[in-house]
Ligand SMILES: [Zn+2]
C-alpha cells in the first residue's frame with residue numbers, strides 16, 4: 001500500500017494540473033466545460049477514492065495470486081509479449097466488469113458515482129467509487145491466470161490501465177480519424193456518459209474499443225444527437241459519499257418495502273433501475289424523461305461560497321498529500337484517523353455546498369475535533385517536523401471551518417432570504 005500512496009503523491013498533482021489546463025483552455029477559447037461546484041465535487045470524489053484505496057479498505061474475496069497459483073497452465077517469464085498479453089487481458093476484464101456494472105442493479109451502485117456529474121470534463125474522470133467493498137475483480141482475470149501472467153505484471157499494469165482512461169474525458173477533442181477504430185476516444189466516451197436513448201449503456205470499453213464492436217455495444221457520436229450528461233435518476237447532491245450509497249439505499253428500501261419475497265431476493269440482480277411493481281407505484285422516484293430539458297443540479301451559491309468550497313478542496317488536498325508523504329511514519333491507526341478526518345471534511349463541506357442546514361453541525365464538530373487533537377497531541381500527525389508552524393496552520397484551518405459552517409448556514413442564508421423578500 002505504501003508504494004500506491006507514493007504513486008498517488010505524484011499522480012494527484014499531475015491530474016489536478018491537467019484539469020487546470022482544461023479549465024484555462026476552456027476560458028481561452030470561450031467554451032468553458034467546467035462549473036465550479038461540480039468540479040469541486042468531482043475532485044473531492046477523487047480524494048475519497050484514493051484515500052480509501054490507499055488504506056486498502058476492501059475485503060478481497062478472490063485475489064489474483066490465488067487464481068494464478070491454482071489455475072496457471074504454464075509458467076512464463078515477464079517478456080515484452082507477456083506485458084502485451086496482460087494489458088489486453090486487463091482491458092477485456094475491464095470491459096466485462098464495466099458491462100456488469102451498467103446492467104446489474106447491485107453492481108451499478110459502485111459505478112453510478114462515475115456517471116453522476118451532469119458535466120463532462122477531465123474532473124469528472126476522477127469521480128471514482130468508494131462503495132466497492134468486496135474485491136472480486138480477479139475472477140475476470142481468469143484468462144490471464146490460465147496463461148500464467150505473473151502477479152507483478154498485473155500489479156504494475158493495473159494502475160497504468162486505470163490512469164490511461166483519464167484523458168478521454170473531455171469535450172475539447174473531436175473525432176480522431178483512424179484511431180476511432182482502435183482505442184476509446186473522447187468522442188466515444190462522450191457517448192458513454194450520455195443519457196440520450198440513442199447512447200445509453202454504449203461504449204463500455206476502457207482502452208480498446210474493439211470489444212464494443214465485437215460484442216455489439218458500440219455507438220458512434222452522431223452530429224444531430226448532442227450528448228446530454230448525467231444519470232437518469234439525478235444525484236441531486238454535491239456530496240460524493242452520499243452518491244456512492246444512494247442507489248444501494250434505494251435498493252435496500254425497495255427490498256424492505258415490497259411485499260413479494262421473490263422480489264426481495266431478485267431485486268439485487270435485476271437489470272439496473274428495475275423496481276418491484278408495488279413499491280414503484282407507492283414510492284415513485286424522479287426519473288429524467290426528456291433529456292434535453294431537465295434542470296441541472298445547482299443550489300444557489302454566492303461567490304463567497306464558491307470561493308470557500310474551493311478553499312476547502314485545496315486544504316483537503318494538501319492534507320491528503322501530507323498524509324501520503326508521511327504514510328509510513330503515521331502508522332496504520334493514525335492513517336485511519338487521518339483518513340476519517342478527510343472523509344468527514346469532504347462530507348461536511350459538500351453538505352454545506354448543498355445548502356443543507358445540518359452541515360453546520362458537521363463543520364463545527366469536526367472543527368472542534370481537529371482542534372482537540374492538535375491540543376492533546378501537540379502536533380498534527382507529525383507535521384511540525386516538516387514545518388515548525390504546521391500544526392498552528394492546521395488549527396487555523398479548523399477555526400475557519402467552524403466559522404465557515406456557521407457563516408454559510410446562518411448569516412449568508414439569511415442574506416439570501418432577505419434578498420428574496422419583496
Ligand atoms: Zn460507465
Ligand SMILES: [Zn+2]
Nearest residue numbers: 114125169189
Ligand atoms: Zn468515464
